[in-house]
């Protein structure tokens with residue numbers, strides 16, 4: 001069920017026609033993403049933070065001096081060909097939602113205001129029991145059961161694509177974090193899953209309906225939140241059967257991104273870890289949703305697993321056995337989307353001598369997440385055209401809890417993830433993978 005790789009660039013379908021990017025959720029992240037793409041298209045901004053737009057990729061031997069932009073090597077959809085579709089239980093258009101989210105300055109939104117006003121959310125498949133802290137949810141689908149709602153999402157996808165003349169689509173979940181659900185018998189086979197949708201079983205959360213609808217329509221699905229969504233055998237099996245790429249979970253943005261930068265550095269130097277305490281204050285709607293213990297549990301699981309898999313205490317017990325790891329998120333309205341995070345890291349060096357690292361990161365969550373949405377949509381669309389299906393582990397770079405084939409440990413180290421991403425692109429484009437062996441000097 002993992003990525004099936006092909007090495008023939010010639011067989012990859014070109015990116016002709018429009019690409020619809022669907023986001024369930026029209027909140028801080030998705031509106032920052034949409035406004036940003038439109039500003040870049042108009043030459044008003046630079047797409048900072050996006051690998052698909054700004055990163056280069058070295059090809060061949062170092063002596064060849066070949067380092068094109070990724071987008072010049074890989075046939076990605078052009079920003080000019082993107083059209084945006086969204087669902088949200090709150091009826092605000094993208095301009096109103098962006099203004100309320102307060103991420104981008106008025107002066108940055110004004111030039112693209114008319115464009116954003118034209119993006120109106122389709123009625124959402126939504127239930128308050130899965131995201132308790134949302135108010136004003138009036139733009140909601142009704143139907144005889146959850147399957148009916150999911151069929152309505154499929155119809156939305158088809159209608160939107162027809163109306164906008166889109167040839168292809170990708171979906172990125174930018175909706176709120178849902179309450180914690182563990183995969184049960186309803187999630188094991190597609191028959192059980194569809195039956196559970198018919199019966200409106202509680203174990204079927206709204207994000208699963210979007211994921212099912214996307215996969216059924218041949219639309220790659222990416223999950224930016226930590227909720228289960230498409231991370232269980234029934235939907236993964238369906239994705240393989242339908243030839244659709246999926247990836248998740250939970251955009252890797254602020255503190256966790258830094259963790260996956262610092263922890264590999266400690267391990268590379270064989271420095272030990274006694275404890276890592278992370279806390280932050282956040283005042284946006286996401287912070288409010290995460291103030292609910294049930295939604296926070298989903299997030300906490302996602303954030304906690306990172307250090308263990310990078311540091312491998314089972315291989316290095318003297319360095320990493322039983323380190324303490326605490327993660328706190330505190331809802332604090334005055335800060336809005338501008339999160340402030342503090343990490344206090346207790347490490348040990350030669351002869352066990354203790355040292356401390358303090359990180360005070362004043363980050364902007366949605367500013368970090370928006371380019372991730374863009375890259376995931378473009379790379380997933382590319383993967384689909386390249387014949388890849390099921391879990392796309394090479395997109396782990398973008399996620400806090402990367403989905404993997406059953407039984408495999410996810411890779412959390414940002415630099416290994418980056419190597420895997422670039423090597424996958426090289427491989428798909430018929431270029432040699434780069435191992436950094438440097439043997440060319442001796443040949």
Ligand SMILES: NC(=O)c1ccc[n+]([C@@H]2O[C@H](COP(=O)([O-])OP(=O)(O)OC[C@H]3O[C@@H](n4cnc5c(N)ncnc54)[C@H](O)[C@@H]3O)[C@@H](O)[C@H]2O)c1
Pocket residue numbers: 024025026027028029030087088089090101124125126127131134173174175176177178206207224225226250251252253254284285286365366368369
């Ligand atoms: N910003 C980051 O750095 C970051 C990092 C990792 C993950 N995430 C996740 O991304 C998601 C979006 O974050 P945000 O800051 O934009 O949140 P937000 O609260 O601003 O927006 C989420 C939107 O989703 C809508 N929504 C809820 N349930 C829905 C449903 N069933 N269908 C359609 N829409 C639904 C809400 O009404 C809201 O407008 C959250 O789950 C968050 O945890 C964000």
